[in-house]
Amino acid sequence: MDPDVALARRLAADLDGAFPALVVAHADRLYTIALRCLGLTGDAEEVAQDALVRAYRALATYERDRIHELRLRPWLATITINLARNRRRRIADLRPASPLEPLVAGGFDVRAPDSAGPIALAERHESRQALVEALGQVPLAMREAIVLRHVDGLSLAETATALGRPEGTIKAQVHRGLRQLRLALAAESPAEVPAQAQTTEMTA
Amino acid sequence: MTPAPNTSPATRRRSPRRSTEPLALERQLAALGAAAPVGLGAGALARVGLVDTWAELPSPLGKVGVAWNGRGLSWVGRVDDPGAFEEHFRTTNGRPLSRVPEVPERLARAVARRLSGDRRARISLDLRGHTPFELAVWT
Numbered sequence: 001m002d003p004d005v006a007l008a009r010r011l012a013a014d015l016d017g018a019f020p021a022l023v024v025a026h027a028d029r030l031y032t033i034a035l036r037c038l039g040l041t042g043d044a045e046e047v048a049q050d051a052l053v054r055a056y057r058a059l060a061t062y063e064r065d066r067i068h069e070l071r072l073r074p075w076l077a078t079i080t081i082n083l084a085r086n087r088r089r090r091i092a093d094l095r096p097a098s099p100l101e102p103l104v105a106g107g108f109d110v111r112a113p114d115s116a117g118p119i120a121l122a123e124r125h126e127s128r129q130a131l132v133e134a135l136g137q138v139p140l141a142m143r144e145a146i147v148l149r150h151v152d153g154l155s156l157a158e159t160a161t162a163l164g165r166p167e168g169t170i171k172a173q174v175h176r177g178l179r180q181l182r183l184a185l186a187a188e189s190p191a192e193v194p195a196q197a198q199t200t201e202m203t204a
Numbered sequence: 205m206t207p208a209p210n211t212s213p214a215t216r217r218r219s220p221r222r223s224t225e226p227l228a229l230e231r232q233l234a235a236l237g238a239a240a241p242v243g244l245g246a247g248a249l250a251r252v253g254l255v256d257t258w259a260e261l262p263s264p265l266g267k268v269g270v271a272w273n274g275r276g277l278s279w280v281g282r283v284d285d286p287g288a289f290e291e292h293f294r295t296t297n298g299r300p301l302s303r304v305p306e307v308p309e310r311l312a313r314a315v316a317r318r319l320s321g322d323r324r325a326r327i328s329l330d331l332r333g334h335t336p337f338e339l340a341v342w343t
Contacts, residue, residue: 016254023245031240045241052248053274131232150233182229 004072012067015059022072023052029073029152030080036147037084039136040091047087051080074162077148081162088140134184142177145170150178246302250274253330255300256293259307260286263319270307270315273299276328280315297333 007025010018030051035044055076059067135143148159149170159174160167249255251274258271260283269289271279278297283289286303293301307315317325331339 019252019254020245020249023248027240027245027248028237031244032236032238035238036236041241045244048240049244049248049251052245053251056248056252056254127232128236132236135233135236146233150230151236153234178229185229 008070008072009068011059011070012064015056015067019056019059022055026072026076027052030076033077033080033147033152034084036132036135036151037081037140037144038088038091039132043087043091044084047080047083050083051076054079054083071158071161073152074154074158077152077154077158077162078164081144081148085140130185130188131181134181134188137184138177138180142173142180145173146177146181149174253278253332255302256297257302257304258290258293259304261307261312261315263316265319268319269293270311271301272307272311273330275330275332277311277315278330280319 003025007018007022011022027048031044031048034047034051035041038044038047058079062070135146138146144163145159145165148154148162149156154162156167156170160170163170165173246255250257253273253275256271256273256278258269258279260267261270265282267283269279269281269283269286270277271293279293281289281292290301290303293299306312311327314325314327318327329342331342334342
């Protein structure tokens with residue numbers, strides 16, 4: 001049985017008893033969604049925690065049958081995306097990002113093991129950082145679609161449900177967003193990835 | 205072997221990469237997952253009242269233990285032995301309890317006022333799990 005289906009059944013039977021399991025199962029992914037949409041670790045942490053609190057309060061008002069049928073992954077993603085949008089509106093013009101935050105958001109970790117060697121490690125961090133920065137430049141609607149579809153791994157249908165958009169729209173937004181990412185990455189290192197920006201296949 | 209028409213050597217060298225790069229980008233995106241900061245989940249559980257926090261507080265009655273969660277004050281009792289205090293809380297309330305250095309200032313002030321006999325100090329209470337008789341006595 002799908003773990004989320006089993007978890008929804010447990011939540012329907014005993015919300016307080018099963019909710020800690022929901023937190024364990026989904027905290028990382030909700031934090032990731034918020035982080036990749038907002039780009040700032042502190043805001044992402046608050047948004048992800050608020051999303052979990054809102055989820056609990058909503059579940060506490062739902063009938064047992066409704067919880068039983070809930071598709072937790074897209075439902076929690078919707079809550080997180082909505083809170084991230086609200087947060088983004090509030091912070092948009094109020095404060096610039098710390099120059100260090102993109103490094104942390106990009107996965108830089110001073111405690112990372114260096115078994116791959118310092119040069120390989122640095123290159124890996126560099127390419128990951130370039131991707132995070134390029135993703136941050138993609139327009140929000142496309143970024144949300146890419147984050148849910150390819151970072152979080154929702155299906156096309158789940159992404160459409162989570163964002164409240166038709167599947168065709170999601171497919172087009174993901175396609176255009178990926179093309180923008182490839183162009184941005186190609187501009188970053190033109191000698192290595194010139195061909196990929198030209199691809200026209202739909203990969204949503 | 206004759207090269208295909210209209211392809212430069214540079215393009216031919218890149219052609220295998222062209223077919224794999226889109227998937228490579230998707231793999232890189234899938235690897236952008238991040239671990240939630242320590243405390244995010246516990247903080248959420250505390251805010252909804254599924255985990256409690258406690259600290260000691262000096263009072264006119266001596267040292268007391270004060271426990272709280274996102275719903276309100278959940279326990280006040282004497283602390284002769286912190287371990288026994290925690291065990292008693294868990295047994296009585298059925299929730300995990302973690303200790304922190306201090307009671308939040310606002311809550312500490314309100315509890316101190318109540319313990320000094322000032323009934324005007326208003327404190328949100330979380331009294332889940334207690335009997336109707338206990339609730340009638342306390343509220």
